Amino acid sequence: MTTEQQKHDATAKGTVKPLFMGGARYNLSLYVLIPVIFAGTSTLAGVLVYQFMKASGKGVTTIGDLFTGWFFVIIIATLLCGLLITWFLLKPMRTFFKEAEQLPLLADALHEWKNRDANELDQFTMMLREVKKVLSRMEARELFPDIIGQSSILRGLFSQILKVAKTDTTVLITGESGTGKELVATSIFNHSLRRDKPFIKLNCVAIPEGLLESELFGHEKGAFTGATARKIGKFELAEGGTILLDEIGDMPLDTQAKILRVLQECEFERVGGTRPIKVNVRFIASTNKDLKKMVEEGSFREDLYYRLNVFNLALPPLRERQEDIPLLVSHFLETSPIPARISSTALQVLMNYPWPGNIRELRNTVERAAVMADDGSVEVTDIPQNILTAAGMQGISAHPSQHRSKESEDIQAHSMSIDERLENLEKKLISEALLSAGGVQTKAAEALGIKERSLWHRIKKYNIDVNAMKAHQ
Numbered sequence: 238m239t240t241e242q243q244k245h246d247a248t249a250k251g252t253v254k255p256l257f258m259g260g261a262r263y264n265l266s267l268y269v270l271i272p273v274i275f276a277g278t279s280t281l282a283g284v285l286v287y288q289f290m291k292a293s294g295k296g297v298t299t300i301g302d303l304f305t306g307w308f309f310v311i312i313i314a315t316l317l318c319g320l321l322i323t324w325f326l327l328k329p330m331r332t333f334f335k336e337a338e339q340l341p342l343l344a345d346a347l348h349e350w351k352n353r354d355a356n357e358l359d360q361f362t363m364m365l366r367e368v369k370k371v372l373s374r375m376e377a378r379e380l381f382p383d384i385i386g387q388s389s390i391l392r393g394l395f396s397q398i399l400k401v402a403k404t405d406t407t408v409l410i411t412g413e414s415g416t417g418k419e420l421v422a423t424s425i426f427n428h429s430l431r432r433d434k435p436f437i438k439l440n441c442v443a444i445p446e447g448l449l450e451s452e453l454f455g456h457e458k459g460a461f462t463g464a465t466a467r468k469i470g471k472f473e474l475a476e477g478g479t480i481l482l483d484e485i486g487d488m489p490l491d492t493q494a495k496i497l498r499v500l501q502e503c504e505f506e507r508v509g510g511t512r513p514i515k516v517n518v519r520f521i522a523s524t525n526k527d528l529k530k531m532v533e534e535g536s537f538r539e540d541l542y543y544r545l546n547v548f549n550l551a552l553p554p555l556r557e558r559q560e561d562i563p564l565l566v567s568h569f570l571e572t573s574p575i576p577a578r579i580s581s582t583a584l585q586v587l588m589n590y591p592w593p594g595n596i597r598e599l600r601n602t603v604e605r606a607a608v609m610a611d612d613g614s615v616e617v618t619d620i621p622q623n624i625l626t627a628a629g630m631q632g633i634s635a636h637p638s639q640h641r642s643k644e645s646e647d648i649q650a651h652s653m654s655i656d657e658r659l660e661n662l663e664k665k666l667i668s669e670a671l672l673s674a675g676g677v678q679t680k681a682a683e684a685l686g687i688k689e690r691s692l693w694h695r696i697k698k699y700n701i702d703v704n705a706m707k708a709h710q
Contacts, residue, residue, distance in 0.1 A: 398424055408548050409522050409550070410523040415598060416596060429519065435479070455470030459509065522545050528546070555595045566584060569600050569607075570603060575607050580616050587620070608668070
C-alpha cells in the first residue's frame, strides 16, 4: 500500500495527522484521543476531591487555597488539551487551504472567501465544497468523454447513469429531439457489465413498417416474397449484450405486442418460423414522444409502457442547461471542418437563443458559422438571421471597434464595382445553398434553379470548399 493510500485510509477512519517519535509513526484516532482526554480530566477531578477530603481530615486551614490551586490546574490542563486537539485537526486543513490557493481552478473562490468576514471553519467548509465540484467535473470528463457539459443538472444525470449501468434494469430514455439520447444509451452500455458483449442499435423510424419485424426477429427462408435465405435479427445479434430501440414511440402496435413478449418471456420467433428462440439481452429504449399520453390515446400499449419504464432517464433540453453552451460551442468549433474561434458577443447571442432543436441544432449552426466566418472568427453577422431575431440580442451592445469594422466594410463595399458586388452575392448564395444541401451539389443546384454543371463551374470559379460543407446533413 502506498503512503498516499495509507493517509487516505487513516483519514477515513477518523485519525489525526500521524506523530513522529524517534522515527516511529503513530496514528492517533479521534475515537481514542478524545475519550482519553476527558478521562484524564475526570481523573484530575477525582484526585482533586481526594486531596480535598484528605486535607479536610488533617484539619488543614488552607483548604480554599488548595481547592483553588487544583481548580486552575484542571482548567489549564483542559485548555491545553483542547488547543492541542484543535491544532492537530486544523493544521492539515490550513496546509491544504494554502496549497489549494495556488490552483487556478480554486484560487478565485478561495480568495473571495478569504477576504470575507468568515471564520476559519466556514472557509474550510467552502473549500471542501469547491473541491467536490471540481472533482465532480473531472469525473464527468473522465467517465463521459463523449457528453459535453459540466452543469449540475447534467452531473446529476451522470450519477443516475452510473447507478443503473451496473444492473440489467430496463432503461427508458426520454427527451426532446437532439438532446443526445443515443449518447446516453452508449454511456450506459460502456459502464455496464455487458460492455464486452454486442451493442445493437435499431432506429424504429428508419425501418419501413413491413420490414421492422424482420429486422428485429429475423426471418426464415421463404417467409415472404424476397426472403431467399434465413436472416438473423437484431435480438439474436445482441445475445448476451444490449439492444437499443431508438424512437420506440413510433413502433406499430402489432410489433409492440411481440416486443412485450421478449421482455416478459425472453423469447421470440423468427418471421415464418415456429421454433421459439431464447434470448438474453438488456433493453434500452428511447423516444422523444410522451408515451404516457400515447397510452391514454391508445397509440401505445399500456403494458409495454410499464415494462419499459422501469428506470426513466429524462434528458434536459439545452435551454435548461445554458451554462453548457460555451463548452459545446468551443467543442464544435474545434471539431468543425474549418476550425474557428467565436467572439463574446456572438457567444452571448447563442446563449440567448432557446434552441428548440437542442444540441443538434447548435452544432449545425456553429459549423455553418465557422464556414462563413472571415479570418477564422465567428461574429454576430455569421449567425443566421432567425437565431438573431429569436435571441432578441438581449443585453448585447456593439463594441466601438465593431462599429468601425462595419463602417470600413461599408466603405469597401461602396468602392467595389457592381460586378464585384454581384460576384460576392453569388458566392454567398452558392455557399448557403451548399450548406443547406449538406454539400450535395445536385440538391444545391436544384435549390438555386441552375444546372449542376453550371454550379460546378461557379464552385471552381469562387474556389468554394465543398468538402467542408458535407458535415451539414
